[in-house]
Amino acid sequence: MGLFNNLNFDKLKSGLQKTRNKLVNTITEAISGKAVIDDKTLDEIEEILITSDIGFETTEKIIENARVKLKKEKDRSDINIIQTVKDELTEVLMFENSGDEVEALKTKPYIILVVGIKGAGKTTTIGKLAHNYKKAGYNVIVGAADTFRAAANEQLEIWAKRAGVEIIQKNQGADPSSVAFDTVEKAVKGNYDVVLIDTAGRLHNKANLMDELGKIKRVIGKVVPDAPNETLLVLDGNTGQNALVQADEFSKVTDISGLVITKLDGTAKGGVVFQICAKQRIPVKFIGVGEGIDDLQTFDPKMFVSAIFDN
Template identity: 60%
Template sequence: MSIFNSLRDRLSKTRNNLVNRIKETISGKASIDSNTLEQIEEILISSDVGYYLSNKIIENVRTKMLNTKDRTSDKIIFDVVKSELKKIFDNNSTSRVSESNNQAKPYIILVIGVNGAGKTTTIGKLAYNYKEQGKKVLIAASDTFRAAASEQLEIWSERAKADIVISEKSVDPSAVAYEAIEKAHKEKYDVLLIDTAGRLHTKSYLMDELVKLNRIITKKLNRAPDETLLVLDGNSGQNAVVQSDEFSKTALITGLVITKLDGTAKGGIVFQIFEKQKIPVKYIGVGEDITDLQPFNAEEFISAIVDIN
């Protein structure tokens, strides 16, 4: 099976919610009228593409319909959907970077997000990806708030064959990160992945802790973390949009990781978040296996959920 077909299979719930439902809506119609277009717009919105983008797509379909003789073909609709989704990424291709020197070692990645989004598994899978590239990888278990967080991360570090720093003495996340940075420098690690406590954006003391952690890292390195990745659950719908808004107020997010996309029919949330925040989507989670964290490719993602061939 090709990589594309594999991705298409993993995103089948979102694909079915879009492609199959649109086809069913059009099937048997003598022509695609205004009522049909409104139904299609509702399908797009239900896939969490977002109201503004869904409305824009339908208006473009309406315009194209006026200039074509064949008003029964679904090809026009899917061509416009694909074109508009691609424009989101084409028009906003600039990536966010921290003020760090990306050539410096260790390359430090801070991973943030709410509880249950998939932070721990994302760190394990990232560690595995870097190990596969021949990198020397260290993980810092800086989530000292949640019971069993370190134990779960240790299991993933073993799967990835990466080293881990777990502090038996300190419950201060910044202290754990500091210790890990010293070890990474001394033992010449290529990559340091720093876990953080899952925090609700409504918990101000935990958001303040994130600010402190960033400050400690920056002071120790004389530079900001090379990456700050926000992990979002693809199943969480509009909550993911709210989370990206709130975390952006506290941290310079350089990339998004959208997890659990294999289990949701609302994968359109990827487009809505990117369109609003202009934060690059770096990875998508499409399964539970350690190899199921994939670098995000916009064209492949769009084709996997929209192509009708």
């Protein structure tokens, strides 16, 4: 059992229905009625994977491994090929365990910086995370370091109320790093367990983004030298290939420790999760499957693959 009790297979499965239709149903069609899976069928599967947002390179690897595996196998039946593709896809999502979460949270305060482009789902994710940490018994404070938009404070405040956690905010236009500083300072003084810092999604250019994130890090580092403990990049799963570009851009300006992929409810582009993991080699930590406070799930590779493939 993980830190949060937030897994809901049925919800994930229904959210990924369109991804499943695109991916699994077409694979099933390609192999149905074939007693033996030949190279031509593998080529067809390859094409299906590529057009399902899994990407060219990732697919190449999967198909190559599948070819090698199937050569050794006596059973080249359809069930076996789907199992092989599933295993390969699961493998892409697996990362070495980065350690015990409960142990990590003994670092007090545990500071999480949340970044991502406009509308990706940062604020919503912070609300959901605050709720999850609170439910797990942690004392949470959130910092509204998106001072760009007038409504940003208000939005985070609503989430803080829903989750029942403390919030630090300043006027619109205030220096984001000063909000981050005050939040971390209050967390230290008030003995809080978890700090979640929201940031602005709108940034004119890369230099600007780098400056702002760099400054936030420097400033909170004055209060807690190792801060932040995590930097989560929030990506909108619905944007497919574009999410990949964003992951690239953010990785260039800051160390991302984990990804959150949102809006996996109702998207046909769920396959992009595999491509992002394969290319970035950054673990997906959480996924968003709806707009509600309970609609954040800890990412579980096996469950994710199963939600797409299993009946």
